[in-house]
Amino acid sequence: MIRAHTVEQVRAAEAVLLAELPEGALMQRAAHGLAYAVLDLLGGGYGRRVLLLVGSGDNGGDALYAGVVLARRGAIVEAWLLSDKVHEAGLAALRAAGGRVRRLDTSSPGGSDYSTSQGPVSSPFDVVVDGIVGIGGRPGLRPQAVAALEAVRGIPVVAVDVPSGVDVDSGEVSGPHVTAEVTVTFGTHKIAHLVDPAAEAGGVTHLVDIGLDLPAPALEALQPADVAALLPRPASQAHKYTRGVVGIRTGSTTYPGAAMLSVAGADCGLAGMVRFVGDAAVLDRIRTVRPEIVGDGRVQAWVVGSGSHQTAEGQLSATLDDGVPIVVDADALEFADMVAGRRAVLTPHAGELAGMLGADRHEIEARPLHFVRRAAEAYRTTVLLKGRHTLIAHPGRPVRVTTTGTPWLATAGAGDVLGGLIGALLAGGLTPYDAASVGSWLHGAAATYASQGGPIVAGDVARALPAVVASLPA
Ligand SMILES: NC(=O)C1=CN([C@@H]2O[C@H](COP(=O)(O)OP(=O)(O)OC[C@H]3O[C@@H](n4cnc5c(N)ncnc54)[C@H](OP(=O)(O)O)[C@@H]3O)[C@@H](O)[C@H]2O)[C@@H](O)CC1
Ligand SMILES: Nc1ncnc2c1ncn2[C@@H]1O[C@H](COP(=O)(O)OP(=O)(O)O)[C@@H](O)[C@H]1O
Numbered sequence: 001m002i003r004a005h006t007v008e009q010v011r012a013a014e015a016v017l018l019a020e021l022p023e024g025a026l027m028q029r030a031a032h033g034l035a036y037a038v039l040d041l042l043g044g045g046y047g048r049r050v051l052l053l054v055g056s057g058d059n060g061g062d063a064l065y066a067g068v069v070l071a072r073r074g075a076i077v078e079a080w081l082l083s084d085k086v087h088e089a090g091l092a093a094l095r096a097a098g099g100r101v102r103r104l105d106t107s108s109p110g111g112s113d114y115s116t117s118q119g120p121v122s123s124p125f126d127v128v129v130d131g132i133v134g135i136g137g138r139p140g141l142r143p144q145a146v147a148a149l150e151a152v153r154g155i156p157v158v159a160v161d162v163p164s165g166v167d168v169d170s171g172e173v174s175g176p177h178v179t180a181e182v183t184v185t186f187g188t189h190k191i192a193h194l195v196d197p198a199a200e201a202g203g204v205t206h207l208v209d210i211g212l213d214l215p216a217p218a219l220e221a222l223q224p225a226d227v228a229a230l231l232p233r234p235a236s237q238a239h240k241y242t243r244g245v246v247g248i249r250t251g252s253t254t255y256p257g258a259a260m261l262s263v264a265g266a267d268c269g270l271a272g273m274v275r276f277v278g279d280a281a282v283l284d285r286i287r288t289v290r291p292e293i294v295g296d297g298r299v300q301a302w303v304v305g306s307g308s309h310q311t312a313e314g315q316l317s318a319t320l321d322d323g324v325p326i327v328v329d330a331d332a333l334e335f336a337d338m339v340a341g342r343r344a345v346l347t348p349h350a351g352e353l354a355g356m357l358g359a360d361r362h363e364i365e366a367r368p369l370h371f372v373r374r375a376a377e378a379y380r381t382t383v384l385l386k387g388r389h390t391l392i393a394h395p396g397r398p399v400r401v402t403t404t405g406t407p408w409l410a411t412a413g414a415g416d417v418l419g420g421l422i423g424a425l426l427a428g429g430l431t432p433y434d435a436a437s438v439g440s441w442l443h444g445a446a447a448t449y450a451s452q453g454g455p456i457v458a459g460d461v462a463r464a465l466p467a468v469v470a471s472l473p474a
C-alpha cells in the first residue's frame with residue numbers, strides 16, 4: 001500500500017525523531033536521498049550542471065545539502081537564493097564544497113533581475129532542483145520564484161518534497177506552481193503526490209525513507225499485493241452460487257452497447273454467474289457473443305444505470321428490495337438519494353458529480369478530493385469519482401486513489417466496463433469500498449495492459465481483465 005499523510009501528521013512524526021536524533025541528521029537523510037535521485041536522473045554527477053532554486057525554509061536546506069553531495073561527485077552546482085533568509089548552514093556547506101551562489105535581487109518587484117555580484121546567468125543547466133517551498137509553503141509562488149522558473153523553462157526539474165506552489169494537503173492548485181519530472185519526498189507520500197491536479201504537476205514520485213513512525217493515513221493507493229490479497233478467489237469446493245451472482249440492469253433499446261459493455265465488465269470470471277435483466281432483444285444480442293449470460297433471478301449485487309435512458313429510475317427502484325449492494329452509474333446517479341446510507345458504489349465522473357452536488361464541473365475537477373469526500377458524507381456510502389487518478393471515498397475510511405491506467409482509457413464505454421467489474425467484485429463478497437478500489441485498480445491495469453502505449457476501446461479493457469488478474473502475485 002502507498003500511504004499519504006497530512007502535513008500535520010508529518011510534522012508530529014518529525015518532531016519525535018528530531019528530539020531523538022543529533023541536530024541536522026534528518027535533513028542529511030533527506031538531502032542524500034534527494035542527491036541520489038538527481039544522480040539517477042542525470043546518469044552520474046561528474047561535469048553535470050545543477051541549478052538549485054533555494055527558498056527560505058528547510059526545503060531549501062535539503063536542496064543546498066543535496067548540492068553539497070552533488071558537488072562532491074563532480075557536478076557544477078549553482079544556487080539561486082530566492083529569499084534574503086536561507087538555511088545558513090546549508091549555504092555555508094555548499095560554498096565550502098565549491099558551489100556557486102547567486103543572491104537574487106529580491107528588491108526587484110518582478111524578481112527578474114538575476115545580475116549578481118558574480119555576473120549574469122550564463123550556461124544552461126542539466127537539471128533544476130526545486131527547493132523553493134515544501135510542506136511549509138502556502139499555495140502559489142512569489143514573483144521571484146516565478147521569474148526564476150521562467151528563466152530555466154524547458155530544463156527538467158526535480159522537486160524537493162513537493163512541486164512548489166501546490167496545496168500539499170488537498171492536491172489543489174490555485175496559482176503558479178512548479179511542474180516537475182520527478183518529486184523526491186521524505187518519510188511518506190503527501191496528498192498532493194496522489195491527488196490531481198497537483199499529482200500531475202509532480203511527475204514521478206520517489207519516496208526516501210527517513211524513519212518516520214506514522215499514524216493511519218489520510219489517503220492510500222492499492223498496490224498489486226494489496227489487490228491480490230483482497231481479490232475474491234474461488235475456494236477449492238466453490239460452485240457458481242458460492243462465488244456470487246451479479247445482476248446487470250443497464251442499457252436500453254436506445255443504448256444496447258452500454259448493456260453489452262457492463263456485461264463484459266461483469267463477465268470477467270470474478271463472479272460465479274452474470275444475469276442480465278432488461279430488454280429481451282438486448283439479451284439476445286448479448287447471448288450471441290456471451291452464451292453464459294442468464295436472465296432474471298437471485299443475485300448478490302446489482303449494477304444499474306449506464307445507458308438506461310429514461311428507465312433509470314425504475315431500474316434502480318426495482319433493485320432496492322433485494323437488499324444487496326448496488327453499483328449506481330450514469331443515468332441512475334440522478335436518483336442516488338434512493339441508495340443513501342445503503343451498501344452501494346456511486347460511480348460518477350466529474351460532470352455527473354457536479355449534477356449530484358449542484359456544483360460546476362470545473363469546480364469538481366479543481367477540487368476532486370474535497371468533492372468526493374463531500375459526496376460520500378452526503379450519501380453515506382461509497383463514492384468513486386472517475387478521472388486520471390480515480391478517487392474512492394467512504395465515510396470514516398482513508399480515501400483510496402487509483403494510480404493504474406493510461407489516458408487511452410478515456411474512451412466511450414470504459415465506465416460501463418468498470419461498473420460491471422465492480423458489480424462482480426461486490427457479488428464476490430467485497431465491501432463496496434474494497435470492490436470500488438480493487439475494481440478501479442484492475443480496470444486501469446487492464447487498460448494499460450491492453451493499450452501497450454496505443455489506442456484501445458472499452459471492449460479491449462474487459463478482454464484484458466483475466467490476464468491482469470492472472471498476473472497478480474499469488
Ligand atoms: N517534515 C519532515 O519530516 C522533514 C522535512 N524536511 C524538509 O523541510 C521542509 C519543510 O520545511 P519548512 O517547515 O522550513 O518549510 P518550507 O516548506 O521549506 O518553507 C516554508 C517557508 O517558505 C516561505 N513561503 C511560504 N509560502 C511560500 C510561497 N508560496 N512562495 C515562496 N515562499 C513561501 C515562508 O517563509 P517566509 O519567506 O514567508 O518567511 C515559509 O516559512 C519539507 O518540505 C522538507 O523538504 C526534511 O529536511 C527532513 C524531514
Ligand atoms: N485522462 C485519463 N487518464 C486515465 N484514465 C482516465 C482518464 N480520463 C478518464 N479516465 C478513465 O476512463 C473511464 C471513463 O469512464 P466514463 O467517463 O464513465 O466514460 P463512459 O461514460 O463513456 O463509459 C473512467 O474509468 C476514468 O477513470
Ligand SMILES: [K+]
Nearest residue numbers: 133160162164
Ligand atoms: K519544493
